[in-house]
Amino acid sequence: MNNFSTFERGVGFQVVACDLFFMPCTMRVPLKFGAETIDSIVNARVCLHLQSESGQTLRGWGETPLSVAWAWPSTAAFKAREERMTSFCERLAEAWRAVSFRGHALELGWQFLEEQLDSLKDEHNRGEQLQLPHLAALICNSAFDLALHDAYGKLLGKPVYETYNHNYLSKDLAWYFQDESFAGKYPEDFLLKPSLEKLPVWHLVGGKDLLYDSERTGNEPDDGYPVTLTEWIERDGLTCLKIKLTGTDAEWDFQRCKEVGQIALRYDCQALSPDLNCQVKDPEYVNALLDRLKKECPETYERILYVEQPFPYDLEANPIDVHSVSRRKPLFMDESAHDWRLLRLGKELGWNGVALKVCKTQTGALLSACWAKQKGMQLMVQDLTNPRLAMIPHVLLAAQVGTIMGVECNAAQFYPEASKKEAESHPGLYERRNGELDLGSIQGNGFGYNLPELE
Secondary structure, eight states: EEEOOOSSSSSSEEEEEEEEEEEEEEEEEEEEETEEOOOOOEEEEEEEEEETSSSSSEEOOOOOOOHHHHHOSSSSSSOOOOOOHHHHHHHHHHHHTTTTOOOOOOHHHHHIIIIIIIEEEEEEETTTTSSOOOHHHHHHHHHHHHHHHHHHHHTTTTGGGGGSSSSSSEEEEEEEEHHGGTOOOOOGGGGGOOSSSSEEEEEEETTTBOOOOGGSOSOOOOOSSOOBHHHHHHHHHHOEEEOOOSSSSSSHHHHHHHHHHHHHHHOOOEEEEEETTTTOHHHHHHHHHHHHHHHHHHHHHHOOOOOOOOSSSSSSTTOOOHHHHTTTTTTTTTTTTHHHHHHHHHHHHTTEEEEGGGGHHHHHHHHHHHHHHHTTTTEEEEOOOOGGGGGHHHHHHHHHHOOOSEEEOOOOHOOOOGGHHHHHHHHHHOOOOOTTEEEETSSBBTOOOOOOGGG
């Protein structure tokens, strides 16, 4: 067993079982990520069984979409990359079954990230032509990390967000960040009090999405759900739209922003965000787009709340100075924000916001949120098209840390039927109403899944 000695107090526990499930989802309409378009996805669901020193055993749950196109852009076959990710999940399950620990879930999650994840990834990559990248490894590990936090809260008999303080953590944030400006501070000091029960919800306008009825071809799904952007706005009362762009076709990107902006104006949508999915190499591409929108479509430009990750996600290999972009509009890291260290590098290069995702682990997202808030960076919590269990920790993070505007949730667009069972317990969470999500049904210990079928 791996007996970590850095943390010396707190609840002692060991993992006595780890169950791993792969749950496919077929999309009702295609979703375009950068240069790739996908029509299905596999979700990894994990159940960790933790046993305390007193012999009590409780189960924690975590789920994450293994979003290959987002985490691992490549010309290699999609299925081959997906199989590499699922097999790494199986390797992680073996590692997590060997864990015993004394301390907090955040401490164990951090130490697993620092001391085990990369070595496990390197071992998994040895002799393989397809080299699993770090972001893909983070996604695979996130389901286990989420399950750990859920189980830990249950062991203490508390919602897990009530445990991120000095009563349960051995070290303050200065220890993690090696930065005395965090001395005496814990994650709880960066959480909203009280947390939010309702959040504005963002809708993703994919590159393949239809905007108007006039664009229908007759091949659209006839399943009772909206097909066009205008239908979605009318049904869900949407006010926040994220616009997927190419990052390689300047005229198409401008026209797409213009068209979506016209719809936003017609329906009084208040916030827009262009997302160029790491396809841009030169800040002037983004500057030219923003300047043209400001000149030709000023009302659309005014509604742009922030710009999301235009540049390559390997920030260390592509240290592009982006101050010229962030002077125009807030510029948010997404794919490149693996951890707080990369946030520090991003801030030096001119990024002034970060889009957090629990698919990079609850541990990493929480630490990144604390670092960013202390250093004056704005926050957003972004979706990975999270269905079923994956939705709940995702929206809880947004409600707890506070964001520039609500939370992105688009599983309802691409595979709404996947979460039908969970929606019975959380009707206001899996259906977007009046442009908002209602988190009031998230109750109980751990992440408060409140789903009878899990028990």
